[in-house]
Amino acid sequence: MVSDAFFTPMKTLDKSSEATQLSEYCRRVAQQAKAASVELAQLRGETKIAWLRQAAESLRAQCDTILQANEQDLEAAPGYGLTDAAIDRLRLTTERVDAIAVALEQVAQLGDPIGEVIDSTVRPNGLVINKICVPLGVVFFVYESRPNVTADAAAICVKAGNAVILRGGKEAMHSSQAIVEIIRSAATETGVPADAVQLVDTTDREAVGHFLRLPESIDVAIPRGGEGLIRRVAAEAQMPVIKHFTGNCHVYVDTAADMNMATDILVNSKCQRMGVCNAAESLLVHADIASEFLPRAAKALEEKGVEIRGDERTCELVPAAITATEEDYATEFLGPTISACVVGSLAEAIEHINRYGSGHTDAIVTDNLTSAQTFTAQVDSSAVVVNASTRFNDGGEFGLGAEIGISTDKFHARGPCGIEELTSYKYVVHGSGQTRK
Amino acid sequence: MVSDAFFTPMKTLDKSSEATQLSEYCRRVAQQAKAASVELAQLRGETKIAWLRQAAESLRAQCDTILQANEQDLEAAPGYGLTDAAIDRLRLTTERVDAIAVALEQVAQLGDPIGEVIDSTVRPNGLVINKICVPLGVVFFVYESRPNVTADAAAICVKAGNAVILRGGKEAMHSSQAIVEIIRSAATETGVPADAVQLVDTTDREAVGHFLRLPESIDVAIPRGGEGLIRRVAAEAQMPVIKHFTGNCHVYVDTAADMNMATDILVNSKCQRMGVCNAAESLLVHADIASEFLPRAAKALEEKGVEIRGDERTCELVPAAITATEEDYATEFLGPTISACVVGSLAEAIEHINRYGSGHTDAIVTDNLTSAQTFTAQVDSSAVVVNASTRFNDGGEFGLGAEIGISTDKFHARGPCGIEELTSYKYVVHGSGQTRK
Structure with missing residues (x-):
């Protein structure tokens, strides 16, 4: 005792x-x-x-x-x-x-x-x-x-x-x-x-x-x-703060995506651990592949017990889906629910993410170089991921060894905060008598 | 018109x-x-x-x-x-x-x-x-x-x-x-x-x-x-701030200092431009060289019209000096006044600077390696300078090309803020279908 x-x-x-x-x-x-x-x-x-x-x-x-x-x-x-x-x-x-x-x-x-x-x-x-x-x-x-x-x-x-x-x-x-x-x-x-x-x-x-x-x-x-x-x-706080706000993370499946890879990445991003900040909360699918991808994605998610809340087109393609509200797209569910939306273009997907997302982690599945480049350049999040699970945005997975959190700020530290993010710097100047002219 | x-x-x-x-x-x-x-x-x-x-x-x-x-x-x-x-x-x-x-x-x-x-x-x-x-x-x-x-x-x-x-x-x-x-x-x-x-x-x-x-x-x-x-x-502010507080900068003249170099650096630090943040506002002198250095330093400063406010020992050695108050040591004069203090050791100098200074720019004049190393390690300022003028803590002089200010913060940006200090970063992750185990 x-x-x-x-x-x-x-x-x-x-x-x-x-x-x-x-x-x-x-x-x-x-x-x-x-x-x-x-x-x-x-x-x-x-x-x-x-x-x-x-x-x-x-x-x-x-x-x-x-x-x-x-x-x-x-x-x-x-x-x-x-x-x-x-x-x-x-x-x-x-x-x-x-x-x-x-x-x-x-x-x-x-x-x-x-x-x-x-x-x-x-x-x-x-x-x-x-x-x-x-x-x-x-x-x-x-x-x-x-x-x-x-x-x-x-x-x-x-x-x-x-x-x-x-x-x-x-x-x-x-x-x-x-x-x-x-x-x-x-x-x-x-x-x-x-x-x-x-x-x-x-x-x-x-x-x-x-x-x-x-x-x-x-x-x-x-x-x-x-x-x-x-x-x-x-x-x-009257001192600086490193904030770790919500993770409303997206998986966007582009027209040039490998369907098997996209399904695996989606299911892993959403289901590998549902209650965490880097789990996917929203699925965006390009209109050109929606009729091929959404039914199989829905089947894989349903097997994991995940409910889909989608736009009109999603609900047409996925009978089990229920209609999403505006609020659903802005929600970090942290559980067995995912919002879904069919988008007409990559630009529309990026716009959706920058509007509803939380700047945490967003992934694209694509085999098109320009799509990958455009997505990574224009999505304003701490981690933008091409052809891998959102779940990798983590100090350990990034090789930082340990982390104290994942910053959704842009100032001082963004993304996983490891040892380096807990440091500052000073200038040490060595001269031999220099004076300023 | x-x-x-x-x-x-x-x-x-x-x-x-x-x-x-x-x-x-x-x-x-x-x-x-x-x-x-x-x-x-x-x-x-x-x-x-x-x-x-x-x-x-x-x-x-x-x-x-x-x-x-x-x-x-x-x-x-x-x-x-x-x-x-x-x-x-x-x-x-x-x-x-x-x-x-x-x-x-x-x-x-x-x-x-x-x-x-x-x-x-x-x-x-x-x-x-x-x-x-x-x-x-x-x-x-x-x-x-x-x-x-x-x-x-x-x-x-x-x-x-x-x-x-x-x-x-x-x-x-x-x-x-x-x-x-x-x-x-x-x-x-x-x-x-x-x-x-x-x-x-x-x-x-x-x-x-x-x-x-x-x-x-x-x-x-x-x-x-x-x-x-x-x-x-x-x-x-409800967003981050890059602050540029006062520059209460010090020149510490160590026992192993070259007296000519020390005088040049002191005069340049104080007088090259008096109204700026990286101008020296306080002089610390090691007791062992005070009787040699202070009279000549005082003469050089007086030639530039600078008034000295010193501790008891300084006033003994410099008849024109007036007695410094506690507040003088914490003051950024931005004009023709300098505080002065005789210190018994390097450690005392460092303690004085970390207590009264503003974490902006502090210089040591010394030819002793250990003194230089100890000073640069223990003085907690945006720039610590060995054998050169405090006036060099500047974006242009540091080679940043241009600056928007000199940060006295430790968070995000410290010292001169150039283009890089106005940036953040994002992680771009490239995979080939990886999912998390």
Whole structure:
């Protein structure tokens, strides 16, 4: 049985309802993160690697402690109204704790960009201008309830040289506390400042607002969760935000498409995992091949239990389809429903995607070079995919190793955000006495 | 005499005081910019080059028109309370109009990054992941009164494939209108959408607030001017902002410095142009060389009419120095005053800079390798300079060709913002039927 002392707040905090106390707590956490970030920026890569490996080892060694903490979360889960699926995502097992440890070891093995020269110029006057990769500083990460995200986010932020303030969902609070406690101990053991990773130790929703008003200590806020959370963070934050809005992803089947390939890509994009942001939510089919493609596509989707909501032409060709509303085309279903529309041309498909899509991931299936070029140039999304599943827009699949989210912004980071996207740069200029004329 | 029709608002706008009309005007301008940005993103580089050259030619050809418009601004200037120096910056001459045209021709010659592959990976499953440079979209640029900035900003934004909404100071309104009218005509003549460049055609301060609430149409806001303007834009903007806060720049003279080089660099950093952001505002001197260096530094500064505000030790060594307050160390003087402090160590110098500095530009003069390495690693500024003047932190001096400002942010862009800093990227993925396992 884990001792009660284990769950004592990491910072001694009188959780009085007084806003000033909460505000002071948040300010102190942020200042501690800032101080840790100064140290972190100077750490050698090997120190961060040693920490990640030690943390993985400790997580495995203290698996029982984590499972006991997780048990408390599971007991409380029905009280939070969690669905069975959500409870399953919350549940830790020995295997899942091991998977968390393995993920830390994988981040340990990734390249460390900090200090690398990104770009270099020698000016005619002899000045050497080097653009050097540096950490962003302090990341405020607000996320929902899966406990593995706690460890993943800590690993990737600190690997990029940043301190992180983790604000997880209350549903996983005990599990996250246990994991963070172990990660912090591993930090102390290996020469990483413990405050590199801090878990916000109150479930008071006001705390998020307090952190969002500390731009002098926090360099970026990253919300990951439902649209409401992201909109709230974007509206309140006084520091930059990396947003991950909806994924209303499209598969467009062009007149020059291979029908088998198109069916495979469509089914994989829609059905391989329905509840995720890079799953397809809308099918566009060129009119010239609609009568050949739509019936077979519909059959393949129906076998997976997917309902089709289509325009008039789709409903003619697919008797089981129901009529789509305007709103359907703008909806991220995250479940067994797909909207469908027959388009008269590639241009119409692109227009439809840029109007209804969310700039996340959109795919074309075609064997025509001009169609592929036009689609990839004109569709304004974080990833545009030719002849492959939308499901590949992912840090792991793109080879980034790990990701903290997929940005639907264009500013600073777009698409999967890995270690590099959590960095900035500075110019280091070397001269030999140059003055400006 | 220029006809009155020339100054008719570009958009037919009943400048009623009703907020809704202003709001609708701003929305329409933003939507026109967004529509233009879609076209701009697909333009070939040669079209943008042709536009810039045509614009330069037209500016020269219609120099008289510009000078007449400028005359109206100059006549109104005393009414705005402009100083003689400010009026001089506002004044255009044939030579200055030619310089504006030359600047456009220089931007024409710069490389065009749009469409370039920034990074490329081939995944084990054969997927080719290309990271492609794309424009940001729409830039909202808010600036003060110099008319050449109008043309410079238009050129650099559009070269990077962005549409720009220019909101200049009222003091240069007629000059800017004349310049923008010519630039827009050149656009139409060369196949660039005219709405690539729009000048906000009202001096109502409320207009800025309206634009800052249109994140769906505007991708980034860039304020350039006084601290009040920048703070207002940062606080109100619902889209990302590239901020250019104060430049409280330091020169630190290390124990291993060459005294002549240190004096030259100090004087150049402080005096080559006092009113600019990358001018030095504070001098730090290592205690071991203070008695040797400070008197000669003071003499050189006094010859340029610069007052020194120093700590106790500085005042001992420099009789003319007056005692510095805490606030002096945090002040961007932008004039003939410099703060000075004797520090006991390199570490103390770094701590001083990170506490009082503004993260803009800081220089060390030293011949010691470890000092140089420590300083460049630990000073957290957009540019850290070894043995050269702070005045080099500039887009032109760094070889970026042109800049829209110098960012004191860490997010997206840090230091001089040239064409590349006004771009984003998308992932273009090429497959041959890959689906996710």
